[in-house]
Amino acid sequence: MQSFIPLASPDIQEQDIQAVSEVLRSGNLVQGRQVEALEHALAEYLSVPHCIMLTNGTATLHLMLLACNIGPGDEVVIPAFSYIATANVVELVGARPVFVDISLDTFNIDTQRIEQAITAKTKAIMVVHEFGLSADMAAIKAICDRHKIIMLEDAACALGAKEGNQFSGSIGMAGSFSFHPRKAITSGEGGAVVTADSELANRIRMLRNHGIDATKPGKMDFIAAGYNCRMTDFQAALLHSQLKRIDATLERKRAIAQRFLNEINHQYIKLSVLPAGKLPSWQTFHVVLQGDLKQANVIQQLREKGIGTNYGAQCIPAQTFFAQKYKYESAKEFPQAYIAFTQGLAIPLYEKLNEDQVSFIINTINSL
Numbered sequence: 367m368q369s370f371i372p373l374a375s376p377d378i379q380e381q382d383i384q385a386v387s388e389v390l391r392s393g394n395l396v397q398g399r400q401v402e403a404l405e406h407a408l409a410e411y412l413s414v415p416h417c418i419m420l421t422n423g424t425a426t427l428h429l430m431l432l433a434c435n436i437g438p439g440d441e442v443v444i445p446a447f448s449y450i451a452t453a454n455v456v457e458l459v460g461a462r463p464v465f466v467d468i469s470l471d472t473f474n475i476d477t478q479r480i481e482q483a484i485t486a487k488t489k490a491i492m493v494v495h496e497f498g499l500s501a502d503m504a505a506i507k508a509i510c511d512r513h514k515i516i517m518l519e520d521a522a523c524a525l526g527a528k529e530g531n532q533f534s535g536s537i538g539m540a541g542s543f544s545f546h547p548r549k550a551i552t553s554g555e556g557g558a559v560v561t562a563d564s565e566l567a568n569r570i571r572m573l574r575n576h577g578i579d580a581t582k583p584g585k586m587d588f589i590a591a592g593y594n595c596r597m598t599d600f601q602a603a604l605l606h607s608q609l610k611r612i613d614a615t616l617e618r619k620r621a622i623a624q625r626f627l628n629e630i631n632h633q634y635i636k637l638s639v640l641p642a643g644k645l646p647s648w649q650t651f652h653v654v655l656q657g658d659l660k661q662a663n664v665i666q667q668l669r670e671k672g673i674g675t676n677y678g679a680q681c682i683p684a685q686t687f688f689a690q691k692y693k694y695e696s697a698k699e700f701p702q703a704y705i706a707f708t709q710g711l712a713i714p715l716y717e718k719l720n721e722d723q724v725s726f727i728i729n730t731i732n733s734l
């Protein structure tokens with residue numbers, strides 16, 4: 367008998383625990399040298415000048431929008447299929463999210479549909495690299511340049527993902543990462559913003575720490591009503607320890623994903639299409655159920671056989687808050703996002719899975 371295979375399982379190793387213990391023993395728990403060291407390491411890994419660690423991925427998205435002065439009267443274009451946080455932060459700054467349908471081949475925003483969503487009020491596009499696959503950045507950047515709008519990246523799932531030789535998250539004006547346990551490396555809760563713009567970096571540092579002027583270290587001057595979004599030093603140590611083996615982690619995840627792509631073979635399961643030139647981080651392996659395979663039944667059947675699965679992300683305009691506020695009919699207006707939400711299935715994919723477990727997942731799915 368196989369033991370139950372959960373949908374996700376963080377890979378915390380002995381040396382990670384050791385790194386946390388050392389910080390706990392040092393007595394310095396709040397943001398300090400560990401956070402600073404991690405910011406340098408992450409910036410270097412992604413080849414970006416600035417990295418700011420924050421409390422979680424939602425806070426990074428939120429402060430990114432605030433730092434870009436996006437607020438009431440502005441519109442932000444986002445994909446209709448993502449984690450709910452992508453849209454919530456737009457509401458939280460008082461702007462309006464404008465949803466665009468996705469492609470069912472990649473689960474990313476349908477680039478062809480972006481321009482019809484742009485109005486005189488559009489201030490930014492928040493690109494999401496869904497499940498760790500880069501969106502079509504060259505095409506999206508051309509649209510942003512043409513309409514003079516800001517390109518931001520929700521790269522929560524995409525640490526280590528690439529398009530060509532550019533890392534996801536490092537291409538837009540700013541990029542956001544999450545370190546929730548469902549992501550490749552984790553600090554429990556945690557997030558990072560990266561940017562090449564030093565003024566933007568300073569504004570985010572200022573907003574992170576009660577509005578303190580980040581350009582004058584040592585001088586306590588509060589120049590805005592800021593937040594407290596600081597990461598703790600022991601979280602930074604936990605993350606930094608895992609960051610040291612990120613290449614091996616991603617390599618293992620890519621090998622498992624390749625087996626799924628090669629070996630999952632079911633007439634009613636649609637696999638995603640991997641566009642040339644893109645290297646995903648495979649935060650989630652996500653398929654679409656068709657024919658007589660119904661999402662709730664499949665989740666239940668797989669659970670009984672010992673495999674944890676779930677839907678992968680939300681059709682955001684179909685969620686009660688957005689549907690009521692903006693009167694969306696999602697099944698008609700965002701049909702692909704609606705299908706991805708109601709017929710999508712996320713399958714376990716993490717580095718700790720051994721080959722037998724991967725075979726078991728494949729065989730069980732193929733015999734549905």
Ligand SMILES: *Cc1c(COP(=O)(O)O)cnc(C)c1O
Nearest residue numbers: 422423424449451522544545546
């Ligand atoms: C995980 C995730 C977030 C939110 O990150 P948290 O760290 O959980 O706040 C935002 N957007 C996307 C696309 C995500 O996958």
